Amino acid sequence: MADSLAAATLQLTTALGLEKREARLEARVLAAFAWTVSPAWLIAHDTDPLSDAQTTQFQALLNRRLAGEPVAYLTGTREFYGRPFRVSPDVLIPRPDTELLVERALACIPSDQVVDVLDLGTGSGCIAITLALERPLARITAVDRSAAALAIAQRNADGLNARVEFLTSDWFAAFMPPRVLAGRRFDLIVSNPPYIAAADPHLARGDVRFEPLTALAASHDGLADLRRLTTAASAHLKPGGTLLLEHGYDQADAVVELLRQHGFEQICTLRDLAGLNRVSGGRWAGGVG
Ligand SMILES: C[S@@+](CC[C@H](N)C(=O)[O-])C[C@H]1O[C@@H](n2cnc3c(N)ncnc32)[C@H](O)[C@@H]1O
Numbered sequence: 488m489a490d491s492l493a494a495a496t497l498q499l500t501t502a503l504g505l506e507k508r509e510a511r512l513e514a515r516v517l518a519a520f521a522w523t524v525s526p527a528w529l530i531a532h533d534t535d536p537l538s539d540a541q542t543t544q545f546q547a548l549l550n551r552r553l554a555g556e557p558v559a560y561l562t563g564t565r566e567f568y569g570r571p572f573r574v575s576p577d578v579l580i581p582r583p584d585t586e587l588l589v590e591r592a593l594a595c596i597p598s599d600q601v602v603d604v605l606d607l608g609t610g611s612g613c614i615a616i617t618l619a620l621e622r623p624l625a626r627i628t629a630v631d632r633s634a635a636a637l638a639i640a641q642r643n644a645d646g647l648n649a650r651v652e653f654l655t656s657d658w659f660a661a662f663m664p665p666r667v668l669a670g671r672r673f674d675l676i677v678s679n680p681p682y683i684a685a686a687d688p689h690l691a692r693g694d695v696r697f698e699p700l701t702a703l704a705a706s707h708d709g710l711a712d713l714r715r716l717t718t719a720a721s722a723h724l725k726p727g728g729t730l731l732l733e734h735g736y737d738q739a740d741a742v743v744e745l746l747r748q749h750g751f752e753q754i755c756t757l758r759d760l761a762g763l764n765r766v767s768g769g770r771w772a773g774g775v776g
Pocket of ligand 1: 578579580581582585607608609610611612613614630631632633636656657658679680681682701702703
């Protein structure tokens, strides 16, 4: 077994340009998934010979990874904020970067009060479900335009015992006349919208190639959806409510300007662990929204 894992590590390093440590980890994750065993089992059985069936199962999975498919789509799961989320090619694979948005959102949600929270573009549901589990008193609503994504999000909520109301909606459309929820307002609106420029060469590289383009790319240098959300948000916030948006590392100035133009106050931008500006938000004091 150790020989097969070492050979797979080398192949992953060469074919995908991974660091050796990352390649070794991926090889172990794929092997554990292929053989339905735990990582601890792999260590304990390091010197076992592989059966033909085990070799075939592992090789099939490895070949797909070598062709570029993300590990999370192969295993159907990715951890976010310490919990496992089901994923499929219908949803964006949750990123550690988005935990910054979650941390900031949690700081805005008191644990002893009932507040109304909206997650726009929920995908796998990772943001909405995490907020629901960390703040059980909060009433969490989450929307996505993709019915397939919402099916995954609902499955994640059921599996993790989270109470979230999921709705199909083109951004705020579900809360506009003539829909029955027209007029509903929120204390906090969060979103990790598509924000990569459609012409960005990164969209044609690595794992991203396998993710839904509708979850990643936006027109106008990636700002089209961020613009739509900042323009419309105040009409759906309660006075004193907060809007928090994840964005690209080079989009903070543009997002801050959009927030300012649309009447937000106490605007701030947060940096991730790498020191990059990745989340901006502001408070809407009230008035005509
Ligand atoms: C960057 S992904 C974020 C997914 C998830 N919230 C996360 O952080 O991993 C953006 C999500 O927005 C959804 N989306 C894109 N355009 C939308 C629209 N006009 N209305 C509602 N959702 C939209 C996509 O389907 C996708 O699930």
